[in-house]
Amino acid sequence: MVERGKRIRFKFIKTGELKYISHLDLLRTMERATRRSRLPIRYTEGFHPRAKIQFASALPVGIASLGELMDIELTEELLAGQAMQEMGGQLPATLALKEARVVPPGEGPPMSLVRGASYQIRVEPQDDLAQRVDGWLAKETIPWTRQQKNKVRHLDLRGATSKLEVLGREQLELLLFFSSEATNVRPQEIIASLKLVPLEIVRTAIWGQGVLMEPLEKGIE
Amino acid sequence: MYAEAAICGIILEKGPLSWRERILIDQKMWDAILSRVEKPARYIGGEWNQTPSEGDLAVCLAFPDVYEVGMSHLGLKILYQILSQKPGVAVERAFAPWLDMERELQAANLPLVSMESHRPLAEFQILGFTLQYELSYTNVLQMLSLGKVPLFTEERTEKHPLVIAGGPCAFNPEPLAPFLDAVVLGEGEDVICEIVDCYRKWQEDGFSRGELLMALAKIPGVYVPSLYNFTYRADGTIEAIQPTGGAPGTITKRVVEDLAGAPYPENWLVPYTEIVHDRVMLEIMRGCTRGCRFCQAGGIYRPLRERPQSELLDLAEKLVSSTGYDEISLASLSSSDYSKIAELTRALLAKYGEMGVGVSLPSLRTDKFAIELAQSIEKVRKTGLTFAPEAGSQRLRDVINKGVTEDDLLTTAHAAFSTGWRRLKLYFMIGLPTETDEDVQAIGELARKVLAIGREHAKRGKGGVELSLSVSTFVPKPQTPFQWEPQPLREEIRRRQKLLRDEMSKTRSIKLSLHEPEDSFLEAVLARGDRRLASAILAAWQAGCHFDSWSEQFSFRTWLEAFQKTGVDPAFYANRQRQETEILPWDHLKSGLKKSFLWQERLRAYRGELTADCRGGCRGCGVCPELGVANHLAGE
Ligand code: SF4
Numbered sequence: 093m094v095e096r097g098k099r100i101r102f103k104f105i106k107t108g109e110l111k112y113i114s115h116l117d118l119l120r121t122m123e124r125a126t127r128r129s130r131l132p133i134r135y136t137e138g139f140h141p142r143a144k145i146q147f148a149s150a151l152p153v154g155i156a157s158l159g160e161l162m163d164i165e166l167t168e169e170l171l172a173g174q175a176m177q178e179m180g181g182q183l184p185a186t187l188a189l190k191e192a193r194v195v196p197p198g199e200g201p202p203m204s205l206v207r208g209a210s211y212q213i214r215v216e217p218q219d220d221l222a223q224r225v226d227g228w229l230a231k232e233t234i235p236w237t238r239q240q241k242n243k244v245r246h247l248d249l250r251g252a253t254s255k256l257e258v259l260g261r262e263q264l265e266l267l268l269f270f271s272s273e274a275t276n277v278r279p280q281e282i283i284a285s286l287k288l289v290p291l292e293i294v295r296t297a298i299w300g301q302g303v304l305m306e307p308l309e310k311g312i313e
Numbered sequence: 314m315y316a317e318a319a320i321c322g323i324i325l326e327k328g329p330l331s332w333r334e335r336i337l338i339d340q341k342m343w344d345a346i347l348s349r350v351e352k353p354a355r356y357i358g359g360e361w362n363q364t365p366s367e368g369d370l371a372v373c374l375a376f377p378d379v380y381e382v383g384m385s386h387l388g389l390k391i392l393y394q395i396l397s398q399k400p401g402v403a404v405e406r407a408f409a410p411w412l413d414m415e416r417e418l419q420a421a422n423l424p425l426v427s428m429e430s431h432r433p434l435a436e437f438q439i440l441g442f443t444l445q446y447e448l449s450y451t452n453v454l455q456m457l458s459l460g461k462v463p464l465f466t467e468e469r470t471e472k473h474p475l476v477i478a479g480g481p482c483a484f485n486p487e488p489l490a491p492f493l494d495a496v497v498l499g500e501g502e503d504v505i506c507e508i509v510d511c512y513r514k515w516q517e518d519g520f521s522r523g524e525l526l527m528a529l530a531k532i533p534g535v536y537v538p539s540l541y542n543f544t545y546r547a548d549g550t551i552e553a554i555q556p557t558g559g560a561p562g563t564i565t566k567r568v569v570e571d572l573a574g575a576p577y578p579e580n581w582l583v584p585y586t587e588i589v590h591d592r593v594m595l596e597i598m599r600g601c602t603r604g605c606r607f608c609q610a611g612g613i614y615r616p617l618r619e620r621p622q623s624e625l626l627d628l629a630e631k632l633v634s635s636t637g638y639d640e641i642s643l644a645s646l647s648s649s650d651y652s653k654i655a656e657l658t659r660a661l662l663a664k665y666g667e668m669g670v671g672v673s674l675p676s677l678r679t680d681k682f683a684i685e686l687a688q689s690i691e692k693v694r695k696t697g698l699t700f701a702p703e704a705g706s707q708r709l710r711d712v713i714n715k716g717v718t719e720d721d722l723l724t725t726a727h728a729a730f731s732t733g734w735r736r737l738k739l740y741f742m743i744g745l746p747t748e749t750d751e752d753v754q755a756i757g758e759l760a761r762k763v764l765a766i767g768r769e770h771a772k773r774g775k776g777g778v779e780l781s782l783s784v785s786t787f788v789p790k791p792q793t794p795f796q797w798e799p800q801p802l803r804e805e806i807r808r809r810q811k812l813l814r815d816e817m818s819k820t821r822s823i824k825l826s827l828h829e830p831e832d833s834f835l836e837a838v839l840a841r842g843d844r845r846l847a848s849a850i851l852a853a854w855q856a857g858c859h860f861d862s863w864s865e866q867f868s869f870r871t872w873l874e875a876f877q878k879t880g881v882d883p884a885f886y887a888n889r890q891r892q893e894t895e896i897l898p899w900d901h902l903k904s905g906l907k908k909s910f911l912w913q914e915r916l917r918a919y920r921g922e923l924t925a926d927c928r929g930g931c932r933g934c935g936v937c938p939e940l941g942v943a944n945h946l947a948g949e
Binding site: 108110111112113114117120121124125126127128130135141142153154163182184186221262291292 | 328343344347353354356357358359360361583585586633634635636638639667668670749
């Protein structure tokens, strides 16, 4: 087992009010944390050097997460645990690091490994929640258009859904497929097409097929 | 988050809710609101380095603009740091919520609350506003109103917060006089603690609010507007400014004698969302010795005080380590004037360059030295340079004492282009005293000369050059040699703008941006207004005006209607030539600059005579003897 390495993968959470910061805000926050920690971070070449930090997936604003993934690149080999301790000390509790693992050389960026993500969703209570979801799942395709500034994207919500389970009158568990080619479906869109009002959405894990670290060991292919 | 129901049950039996208890109940509502507003990250607080400050005396530092603007303000950070270290004081912040958040608060009947503990503004003991620019005045009313604080000083009782204000606009706070309990003139570092102590003593002694105001008026640098009576002549000018109840006849600004060892925000808050000045700011000096005649900041922040270099290096180390920012900005009114600027930048770059931390100089003089400095900072990445000749002709630059010659500018441009810069921006003003059409056209001629230099260099290298002109309208400010001057009428400003636009149409490759004359007109009205303007400000705010400094929010028509409704003639304030003997609304508020000096400077302006930088010898402005201070250079 590789203990030391120049690339470390962290699993971290994004909870509390920090779910309201954007992906760009998160990147800036992590970059500043690496600088505060004085970890030997590798910077990009060029006019405006940026710390080499890569995320597995961008989390939409307003969604909390219990299992985000990020890689940092170092200029010298470090123990994963040591890097986690130093970097973790520079982050708020709502962005705490949970696990760390050295990524072996040659391994692709975390983005390339992602195959999906699971969510816990709380909605305004509905007595017919189960029927609604059953009807929804019975369909072959559920076309959806997303208006993005001046672009319109056509998505298939049903095709992107691997699992949608009802837990009581107000809880749902959702597993979405991600693909590197197409635009990824957002959990809010599933909720909207079910005509439900979301109260809280938490991403519970990112799924992949690699054998690197929890939860990427569990593939969904 | 799931325990509210139980909590509700308990509190409801106890009767009225405290703000702390309400937070828990409102949390769910708050969460729902955050998920609906456009930029929720500006309301979440909890920034890195924020430490809870506990105490029974709660002070809220309020900035009348959005979070991203307010958090970029150094003065607020300094006062926040000082109060957070004062035992018994809980210091918090509040910013103006953007329109979508306002609507949410109003719909849910929630008051405006502080960032830290979500305490409603009305439940603070002291509420301190920063007045950075006149167009934020209506936001002060908006924040008071959203915070459920009575707007007028006379409506507030012992139960309400003490509403104070400071900042550059405090040198003429008259338009806001009926809304403010007290105003701090000058630098707040020492006086803020004296105010807090005075408040505490008053609270312990159980005196009335009137007695609190009297006690505050006795603190040097604190102005209590309600203790002064203004009488007016038939022509609308001021007849007399009379102190009442033993208040002092004049109030003199406070200054920190020496920046060496002066408090600095070491617990620098690092926002999660991007703010306007998203970097470490190192204040290298305060004040300016140059004496540009239109510039208010240059005068009111006198004398010049440079912070010692060793202290700055120490601060840089602390701030870079504690924030993780990738940029240190060397803040001051004229950064390249700092005596040891070359050594300082070199030392900072040597130390932090490796970590990907850059250095920036926000305000450069127009000279070759500035280019050499900029060159040492931006060896590779040449983003762009900005210079402010302010006027197009030499004659007019002499009038405003700008001390920059055409030769300086052209040499600077030459140095910039030859060392690889491709983007230059020049700042000018239209409407300065004595300006003629030739002066306006001279802006275009000067810009074309700069462009020609750039093109010559571009021919040798690769790529083109970009030159842009930003032209604002002159706003006469209190406590400057131009405080007596009229602002030209809006139609006249428009005519001169057209003249310049025509002039520039010959050279379309130069980008020209002109400010709306209406904004500058309102700024001119408010800057030199007296307390009779308060009713117009109130009426404009009631008609919906706020966020006036945001062009998409600014409604000039509404303002004109408010002036009309309240019988205020805005031209009386903006466009009138005042006489030497006229009593100005701020005559009792002393920046240290003598009125006779300012008048002499005005006469010199009309004669086109320069007044040299006072580093080379005192020019008699009055600040040093009046305040018992002196210019402090680093390394002296
Ligand atoms: S009193 Fe003299 S030295 Fe002091 S700021 Fe004024 S002109 Fe400069």
